[in-house]
Amino acid sequence: MVKFLPDMRRAWFFTVVATAFSLLSLHTSVQAQVIKAAYVELPPYTYTDASGSPQGSLVELLAKVAADAGYTYTAESAPARRLFQGVVDGQYDLFIGIKTPEAFQGTTLASKSVIANIELRAWGIGGTPAFKAKEDLAGKQVIVLTGYSYGGWRTYMDDPANGVQLIEARTPEQALQLLTAGRAPLLLQYALPMARALKAQPAPDVQSTLISSLDCHFVVSLKRPDSAALVAKLDASYEKLKAAGALP
Template sequence: MRRCHLQYYSAIPRSALALTGLLILLFFLFRPAFVGAEELDVNATKVVRVAYVEFPPMTFRNALGEPAGEFVDITRKVAAEAGYELEFIYLPVARTYLYLQNGTVDLWLGLTGTPALRDDVLESWISPIPVELSAWYREGTASLDHMDQLHGQTVILIGGYTYGGLRSWLEDQADIRVTEAPNHRSAVDMLKRKRGDYLLDYRQPVREALTQPSDVIVQEAELRTRNTAWLFSLASPRASILREAFDDAYYRLAERGEVPSVRRLEKTFVIPGFPEEYR
């Protein structure tokens, strides 16, 4: 057998043996580069693409064009604790929904119970901040105490906002006229100019927008409370992994007092007459 092996190897041309040796040498010479590329791919999975919208003071783009706001700051802390890097993408609401549905972004700093995203996202168990939806009206207009009062009125909404599905209900009412404003400040100005009887908008951004002395005529009545959350795209294979990582990181930070205490999600406030299907 030994003689047969010697005869076999002696039959291989020296040029082939030389080529084989060269290939082996090149493999070991460039192996560190291949390993580095693998490590780069692993590191790339630590980058999380985050959608955020204009929702001051929770999330907004500041004068430098950078993401800012209370929810943004909390998310940065949570991601760092969980070992992830963030890539923020500023988007209008409608495009945010699309990017979550097709997996262009990994998550959105949004609100729970968004009907349009029911089958497209995993919501975090943690809700860092409550958000109040209010009806804003001028002095001299009756405060909104029941949803029936909106019938026969003109209601101002923010363009692109679904209000947890409430927009659809309003648009389906034959005796409620819906008009739109492009942003929160414009909406307040429309209300003051009597281009609508009520403005439905979230408390935090409207209070941020009330900066002019004449804004004192704008009054508020609470409609419902909603909860912020991280909404993870189900189009991403990492959705459940990211949710667990973010929730666990938040618990650790809360125990150290570095983020708000963990909130118990109880039944939220809803004004009488609010459509049952959108509560």
């Protein structure tokens, strides 16, 4: 028995090593099946309810598509600027929203599927704002929501050469209050959040004009090793569920 002991030890050692690698591989595989998603507070699309849980039409859509594709997910709310940087850095795997922020160029992959369409409108008091292009903002005072890129228009507004005077609000409700108080003649805001704000704070004289329709996608960080495969699976599951009538 003694002369076989070294062989038994070697066999035991290799068994332990093989088991460790197997467990590590399994752990890595399980980790890869979890999507760390992030969203901005943009009800009714994405928002956090009173209990602290993520809600909204796009969160529900992500839940269905991710499950069909074989993934589970976590979802965390973050201010827009921190969220964008978090996606770029790999803190978050996925953003549910527009793919146009400057920070996302060359750092993310977006689904081919358009999962929602959001209207961006210009709002004013007493009449429909005369507004056709971002250049019409030059030299004007404009109320905006802090951190929003407005489909890439924020870059134009932030350029001092264009003379746009920005008044920032933290919520749609605050933005509406600033507009009705006369702090600026123009407010840029998405249609459904503004409709909710107007329902809570009726303002009959507020009128709007459509600026653009922004497409929403699953936007995946390139820091995630399987980013291309993840986008492909989400696209396939979205199209499958859409064709089956399981999605709005």
